[in-house]
Amino acid sequence: MPPQGLEAVLIAxxxxxxxxxxxxxxxxxxxDILQDLWLRLRSAQTGPILDPRGxxxxxxxxxxxxxxxxxQRHRKRDGDWVSVHGDASAASEPPLPDRxxxxxxxxxxxxxxxxxxxxxxxxxxxxxRIDEMGQRAIAQHLGLSLSTVEKDxxxxxxxxxxxxxxQDAE
Amino acid sequence: MTNSNEHIRQEALEWALATQETDFAGWAxxxxxxxxxARHGAAYxxxxxxxxxxxxxxxxxxxxxxxxxxxQPLAQPRRNTAWRRRGYIAMAAALLAVLLIPVWQMxxxxxxxxxxxxxxxxxxxxxxxxxxxxxxxxxxxDRARPRFARLDDGEAMFEIRHDEADPFVVESGxxxxxxxxxxxxxxxxxxxxxxxxSEGAVIVNPDxxxxxxxxxxxxxxxxxxxxxxxxxxxxxxxxxxxSGQLSFADASLTEIAAALERTLGxxxxxxxxxxxxxxxxxxxxxxxxxxxxxxVAPVLGTRAVKxxxxxxxxxxxxxx
Numbered sequence: 010m011p012p013q014g015l016e017a018v019l020i021a022x023x024x025x026x027x028x029x030x031x032x033x034x035x036x037x038x039x040x041d042i043l044q045d046l047w048l049r050l051r052s053a054q055t056g057p058i059l060d061p062r063g064x065x066x067x068x069x070x071x072x073x074x075x076x077x078x079x080x081q082r083h084r085k086r087d088g089d090w091v092s093v094h095g096d097a098s099a100a101s102e103p104p105l106p107d108r109x110x111x112x113x114x115x116x117x118x119x120x121x122x123x124x125x126x127x128x129x130x131x132x133x134x135x136x137x138r139i140d141e142m143g144q145r146a147i148a149q150h151l152g153l154s155l156s157t158v159e160k161d162x163x164x165x166x167x168x169x170x171x172x173x174x175x176q177d178a179e
Numbered sequence: 180m181t182n183s184n185e186h187i188r189q190e191a192l193e194w195a196l197a198t199q200e201t202d203f204a205g206w207a208x209x210x211x212x213x214x215x216x217a218r219h220g221a222a223y224x225x226x227x228x229x230x231x232x233x234x235x236x237x238x239x240x241x242x243x244x245x246x247x248x249x250x251q252p253l254a255q256p257r258r259n260t261a262w263r264r265r266g267y268i269a270m271a272a273a274l275l276a277v278l279l280i281p282v283w284q285m286x287x288x289x290x291x292x293x294x295x296x297x298x299x300x301x302x303x304x305x306x307x308x309x310x311x312x313x314x315x316x317x318x319x320x321d322r323a324r325p326r327f328a329r330l331d332d333g334e335a336m337f338e339i340r341h342d343e344a345d346p347f348v349v350e351s352g353x354x355x356x357x358x359x360x361x362x363x364x365x366x367x368x369x370x371x372x373x374x375x376x377s378e379g380a381v382i383v384n385p386d387x388x389x390x391x392x393x394x395x396x397x398x399x400x401x402x403x404x405x406x407x408x409x410x411x412x413x414x415x416x417x418x419x420x421x422s423g424q425l426s427f428a429d430a431s432l433t434e435i436a437a438a439l440e441r442t443l444g445x446x447x448x449x450x451x452x453x454x455x456x457x458x459x460x461x462x463x464x465x466x467x468x469x470x471x472x473x474x475v476a477p478v479l480g481t482r483a484v485k486x487x488x489x490x491x492x493x494x495x496x497x498x499x
Binding site: 137141 | 206214220230234239305
């Protein structure tokens, strides 16, 4: 059965979605990206969607973010990456234990950096990004004001961005 | 210039945080902001990436590992070679970019919600998902895991706000149910678990049998053998207990008595002479008290008899 709700919203929002994709840097590929996205959503969809408009924009936003990251990765690989390993294909799948160890070491560093901003900053970031709790729910859960949660989250994100900048530059 | 870059970073960060809220609706305003300056897009992506980066580290570093929220970061032997190979991280992150499964949890903060026989409760979760708990039931929730519930006893109807990235999980006994839609009823029933779906879909034991239940399907999972039997159910009957409508398909009188006890709050047993009897059909219960029992008993071909510790269903032609 075609997901009529989603399709109806797609038709109504098509121009706005294309404009959003272009604003996100899709350029001439906007139409293709939207088409591709629609086919994927259509085959993946299983249940009724509560907020079809938000669902479509969110999916479009994710596609563009993935493109941003893959562009970043290519830049990085063209730089220092291949020089270490020589062979890009061999490098693409490091053994899992190594990956875990490296990730753990970096995670420790990131957690320590957040912790240095205050234990609450770390806790709120975890609730928001790891447990995917909304800001309002976090405020309620911890008995804090929404603006306190927001400020702590901004602190956490700024810290992570700084840390990531340093590591990307190394 | 530095100032304006700083300003852009701040705005981008605010947008990145706002758009991660599940009820974010300001996509048109975001579009306008992105169009206003060519630098906005990259700044926005960088802010998003910072949060994702750490989430992916968590997923890579500690799959399925529980760490207390107040733990200090674990001391790990830091190997120099590890840092030289930091390029792996970008790759690992890329592999995990689409997964984004919150595998690592906060310190568990479990709490139980139980109902007395005849009592029902509605639990509204933070994301507006609802769990309607029938009488004589016990449900375990965990504040640190908002997308998880365990049904220890009784019956509950789940109306879940679906999130593909973070499906709601219900456990009961050895069975694990993962929502792939919105509405389903779960009933712990003696030595088995009944799951019936009215909207969306539920996946039973995704790591083992991975039986997918569509609306109008019902599964019984036997506790002892783990065997799953799938049958049909009318969608309108799923969770019908909420309006006093109890549906049964080839159910034993013992099962029915348990359901009535849950709903009516009256202790109810079945006479040994008729425990083997089975019934298919819908019982409509008007009031949640003993009067309803007197009205319902004849439909089952039985009579309700008052005993010292409650009520008993006996064959309608049995001598008093």
